[in-house]
Amino acid sequence: MEKTKVALCEAEVGTGKTHAYLLAAVICRLFHADKQPIVISTSTIALQKALTEEYIPQISSILLQHRIIDAPFTFAVRKGKSHYACDSRVKTYLASLRHNDRLQEQELMEIEILTMLFTGGCPIDLDGLPLTDYVKGCIRVERCQPTCGLASVCRYRSFLKEAGQNKIDFQIANHNLVLGDILSQKGGRNRLLPEHRVLIFDEAHKLLDAARQMYGVGFGNMELERLAAGIRRAVGRHPKRERVFWICEGMLRFNVLFFETVQDAARRGYDHSCRGILFSRKCFLALETLTEILRELSAFFYAADQQELIFRQDRKGAGDSVPALFWQNP
Ligand code: SF4
Known part of the structure; x- marks a missing residue:
C-alpha cells in the first residue's frame, strides 16, 4: 500500500484475510500524509454488512480503548445510483398515485412509504424498502438533470456530497461501482468515488464477472x-x-x-x-x-x-x- 503496488493475496476461509487488510489499511489511513480514504470493493451485500457492522466497529473499538484513535472510524456504503430514490420522481409518482380515487390496499401502503420517503422519514436507499421492483423502477435516480427544480434540496445529491468527503475513512463499494469509477475517470467525467490511493478488492474472484458486465460486449447466436x-x-x-x-x-x-x-x-x-x-x-x-x-x-x-x-x-x-x-x- 505504501508503495502503491499491486498485491494479490489468497488464504483459506476463516483465517483472517479481512482483518489483515483492514489493519494494513488503517495504518495507511492513519499515518500516510495524504489522508485519502480507503476504498474496499466487495461483491456481496453480506460482506458489506459484515464490514460495516462487525469488522470496522470492532477494530475502531480496540484502537479507541488503546487510545490510538480518538474517534471511531467512519465509512460510507456506496452503490450505483439506481439504488437510491430520486426526490423528483418520488414526488411525481406519489402525485400519480394520489390521483387515483380507487386505491387498493397495496397502493395505500405505497403512498404511506413514499410519503415518508419524500418527507425525509426514511433513508433514500431503496434496497431496504418494502416496495415492488416496479415502484422502485419508477422512483429510482435515472438521468439527473442539472436543471432539476429540487436540485438545491435533493437528498441524493447531498448524500453524494457527504459520502465523497475525504474525512470519511472507508468507502465501501461493489466491484461494478469501482469499475464504473475507473471508466468515468478515463472518459474525463465526474468520478463516482473520491480520490484514493488504496483500493482493496475483497471477493476478487468475482471481479472478472463484474468486468465482463461493465466492459464486455455480448454476441449471441440469435x-x-x-x-x-x-x-x-x-x-x-x-x-x-x-x-x-x-x-x-x-x-x-x-x-x-x-x-x-x-x-x-x-x-x-x-x-x-x-x-x-x-x-x-x-x-x-x-x-x-x-x-x-x-x-x-x-x-x-x-x-x-x-x-x-x-x-x-x-x-x-x-x-x-x-x-x-x-x-x-x-
Ligand atoms: S437533482 Fe437529480 S436525483 Fe435529485 S431530485 Fe433532481 S433529478 Fe432527482
Whole structure:
C-alpha cells in the first residue's frame, strides 16, 4: 500500500484475510500524509454488512480503548445510483398515485412509504424498502438533470456530497461501482468515488464477472437472425434487394457455422497444456467471413442512407428495426 503496488493475496476461509487488510489499511489511513480514504470493493451485500457492522466497529473499538484513535472510524456504503430514490420522481409518482380515487390496499401502503420517503422519514436507499421492483423502477435516480427544480434540496445529491468527503475513512463499494469509477475517470467525467490511493478488492474472484458486465460486449447466436429479419423488412422495393437478401443468407449460414464451431470448442473444454480454450481454424474463418459480410452490409446501408434512395416509406415502420449500427459510418 505504501508503495502503491499491486498485491494479490489468497488464504483459506476463516483465517483472517479481512482483518489483515483492514489493519494494513488503517495504518495507511492513519499515518500516510495524504489522508485519502480507503476504498474496499466487495461483491456481496453480506460482506458489506459484515464490514460495516462487525469488522470496522470492532477494530475502531480496540484502537479507541488503546487510545490510538480518538474517534471511531467512519465509512460510507456506496452503490450505483439506481439504488437510491430520486426526490423528483418520488414526488411525481406519489402525485400519480394520489390521483387515483380507487386505491387498493397495496397502493395505500405505497403512498404511506413514499410519503415518508419524500418527507425525509426514511433513508433514500431503496434496497431496504418494502416496495415492488416496479415502484422502485419508477422512483429510482435515472438521468439527473442539472436543471432539476429540487436540485438545491435533493437528498441524493447531498448524500453524494457527504459520502465523497475525504474525512470519511472507508468507502465501501461493489466491484461494478469501482469499475464504473475507473471508466468515468478515463472518459474525463465526474468520478463516482473520491480520490484514493488504496483500493482493496475483497471477493476478487468475482471481479472478472463484474468486468465482463461493465466492459464486455455480448454476441449471441440469435442476434444476426434478428438483424437479417429486420433488414428483409427494411429493404422494401429497393432495386438491390436481391443482392441484400443473398448477402443475408450467406450471413446466416456463417452465423450457424461460427456458433457450431464455438460449441465444438466448448465441448472440448479447457486445454491445460495451452491454458485456454482451443478454437478451430474453421471457427476463425467463419468469424472473419461474418465480419466481412457485416462490413459490406454496413457500407451498403450507409451509402443508401447517404443518397436517401431507399427506406423513405419504410422508416416510420419496419425500417426502424434495422439496428442503429447500419445508419452510422461503416
Ligand atoms: S437533482 Fe437529480 S436525483 Fe435529485 S431530485 Fe433532481 S433529478 Fe432527482
